[in-house]
Amino acid sequence: MPRNIIDVTDLTVKEINELIDTAEDIAANPEKYREACRYKQLATLFFEPSTRTRLSFESAMLALGGSVLGFSEANSSSAAKGETVGDTIHTVSCYADIIAMRHPKEGAPYAAAQYTEVPIINAGDGGHNHPTQTLTDLLTIHREKGRLGGFTIGFCGDLKFGRTVHSLVNALCRYEDVNFVLISPLELKLPRYVKEEALKKRGIPYKQTDSLEAVMPDLDILYMTRVQRERFFNEEDYLRLKDSYILTPEKLERAKADLSILHPLPRVNEISVAVDKDPRAAYWKQVKNGKFIRMALILKLLDIQV
Numbered sequence: 053m054p055r056n057i058i059d060v061t062d063l064t065v066k067e068i069n070e071l072i073d074t075a076e077d078i079a080a081n082p083e084k085y086r087e088a089c090r091y092k093q094l095a096t097l098f099f100e101p102s103t104r105t106r107l108s109f110e111s112a113m114l115a116l117g118g119s120v121l122g123f124s125e126a127n128s129s130s131a132a133k134g135e136t137v138g139d140t141i142h143t144v145s146c147y148a149d150i151i152a153m154r155h156p157k158e159g160a161p162y163a164a165a166q167y168t169e170v171p172i173i174n175a176g177d178g179g180h181n182h183p184t185q186t187l188t189d190l191l192t193i194h195r196e197k198g199r200l201g202g203f204t205i206g207f208c209g210d211l212k213f214g215r216t217v218h219s220l221v222n223a224l225c226r227y228e229d230v231n232f233v234l235i236s237p238l239e240l241k242l243p244r245y246v247k248e249e250a251l252k253k254r255g256i257p258y259k260q261t262d263s264l265e266a267v268m269p270d271l272d273i274l275y276m277t278r279v280q281r282e283r284f285f286n287e288e289d290y291l292r293l294k295d296s297y298i299l300t301p302e303k304l305e306r307a308k309a310d311l312s313i314l315h316p317l318p319r320v321n322e323i324s325v326a327v328d329k330d331p332r333a334a335y336w337k338q339v340k341n342g343k344f345i346r347m348a349l350i351l352k353l354l355d356i357q358v
């Protein structure tokens with residue numbers, strides 16, 4: 053059976069920590085890995101828009117000496133002719149050694165994995181999960197804080213539809229002494245199933261609030277998110293909620309001096325550009341880390357030792 057990464061819990065904590073070690077080695081010694089995936093092909097099948105995830109996967113494979121193929125919108129694939137996801141995957145697995153797939157429907161990568169022997173990586177499924185963004189986030193937290201655990205993290209914005217939040221909560225609840233602060237408007241709270249499965253089942257305490265200002269001084273990490281317009285049922289609700297939180301230098305005055313600010317990007321309005329200059333802003337470093345950790349993941353799934 054191939055090894056698929058559909059959910060972040062498909063990896064043990066030990067495996068995640070090993071991926072982080074490999075990513076650190078890749079960042080320090082990129083030349084060592086230049087030929088590691090020679091003659092291997094990665095397919096990126098993106099049925100939904102993407103900049104960072106798709107390009108970081110492609111850039112990762114190219115930096116490993118492999119090659120890439122794929123499509124970046126459903127309209128340019130046979131999905132537009134009515135082909136099923138299963139048949140598309142079956143076809144692509146005749147060409148590629150590993151597949152990264154993004155789809156607007158929750159569970160689509162899991163379904164796709166039933167049609168192939170080639171490893172499938174979930175690159176985001178609807179409002180559900182985004183495990184490789186979580187690996188990126190974990191590497192960033194590890195690099196910024198020097199540890200994974202023993203901190204208070206605030207998730208702010210669209211916790212309902214934000215798949216990166218769901219996966220990161222699922223991952224971090226397996227580490228020691230993480231305090232979760234969930235900051236959102238009432239309508240965009242973290243879904244009950246994530247709270248039940250990740251936090252309540254383990255007896256992990258968490259705080260819910262709609263005020264970022266009130267909790268700002270407590271946070272070691274602030275994970276900002278975009279309000280996910282494409283998942284709303286009506287535009288009016290989106291327009292009402294889209295600017296619920298806008299992080300500005302003024303709001304950061306009450307934050308800890310060693311706060312780390314993360315955002316999976318793209319940002320719309322939720323972090324003012326003036327914050328980019330603040331040394332606590334880690335989101336551009338996060339983009340770079342996404343390439344290193346995806347390189348590590350590709351090597352692992354293809355069972356290549358360097």
Ligand code: NCD
Binds near residue numbers: 216
């Ligand atoms: C995120 C996603 O696609 O879920 N982006 C990303 O992959 N870096 C976050 C978002 O779109 O808001």
